[in-house]
Amino acid sequence: MYGLVDGNNFYVSCHRAFRPDLEGVPVIVLSNRDGNVIARSNEAKALGIKMGQPFFETKELRQQHGIVVFSSNFPLYGDMSSRLMSLLTNFVPDVEVYSIDEAFLQLENFWGLYPTYQGLGQDIRTKIDQWLRIPVGVGIAPTKTLAKVANKLAKKRSELNGVCVLETPQQIEDALANFPVEDLWGVGHQSAARLKRENIRTAAQLRDTNDDWIRQIMTVNGLRLVHELRGMPCKLLEVTPPPKKSIGSEPGFGTVIPDLDTIADALTSHLTRVGMKLRRSDQLAGAVTISLRTSKYRKTPGNGLAAKQYSNSITLNLPHPTSATPELLGYALTGLKAIYKTGYQYQKVGILLTDLVPESYRQKGVFVEGPDERLIKLAGVVDKVNKRFGQDKLRLASQMYNPEWPYQQKYLSPHYTTRWEDILEAM
DNA sequence: TCTGGGGTCCTAGGACCC
């Protein structure tokens, strides 16, 4: 059996853990430049605020209902997440961290501390709430996909009290018979529309389709999904996460920018963060992709017509893998200059590091030297200095430093668990 | 004024090999 534990409205709950006064109050959390809504409390959902909705569109509702707003605080969420995950290992040894707020548990070698799965689920809920003040939902079933279904039902049906176990064939049948096909794990917009055209509306109907047909329209992923619905596990627990295959960043500017210098400045600061992530994962990058795009929402001032669009990207294969930010930056800026065109209002520039190899990999080319060891060491030292004295205290000269821009977070909460100055005081 | 961000996996089709 598999268990799926996930935090309810996780980002909102992280704030509420330190602000119990916000219980029952509508709360939303915004994307990195306060651009869009990325998390909502149940009260905010009930008011009709949508996932991904632009923040400015919520103004009226906010004024009417006193919605509490937070800028995103990823250090806080990351820290609360790792606390949640490590607490889960108190219940079972095998835990797969699936996302920042979700984990699969293997309940195979269940040693009988709990007479029923229901009991285990309730205990997880109670203790996580006690230890971390984060409400979680628990779904338990014979496959991961069915555990996902169970988890969703646990949330939907309040009489289940946050725990749903699908164990007997009858329980599974009942659950799938009324489960909308578009709510299944692995069924997105496209597949849902296609399936509906074929009159497949419930999970049970999907489960009973023909293998060849489903493979044809939903590829091998769809076939796995169908098998999992039938109770045959195709997705196994991955306790140790595989190394990352790419590390990237493509946040919006929060405004539009026409000139190359300012874009290069933003690119440098994206690369600085991405490079740090790369070194933290003990990997080297073999290729760099730069992308640049205008905003699809933007209108031409004056006539109200859609502004002219441009979007392009370029990949540079490096002569040798490296993790040194200055070296990566050289390629990144070359790429940017190659795709930049004047006359556009740009919305975002992105960087993606791919062809990642382990840090120990030091193969040199036939005609080229390997990576500059001193530069890589230097980058490590810069990381340490910045970790100790604060982000961007040491930075590349091409990163013009303006703390006001482009980071705009008007509703930032304290970093309760990751900054000494922000630690909670008890009166 | 402001319109999410970070990922993974799969497939088709082209280029190339002998």
Add this chain to the structure above:
DNA sequence: TCTGGGGTCCTAGGACCC
């Protein structure tokens, strides 16, 4: 009338996840 056959590798684009 017939128009090789078996294979690999790479890339772009699509679909999906949270």
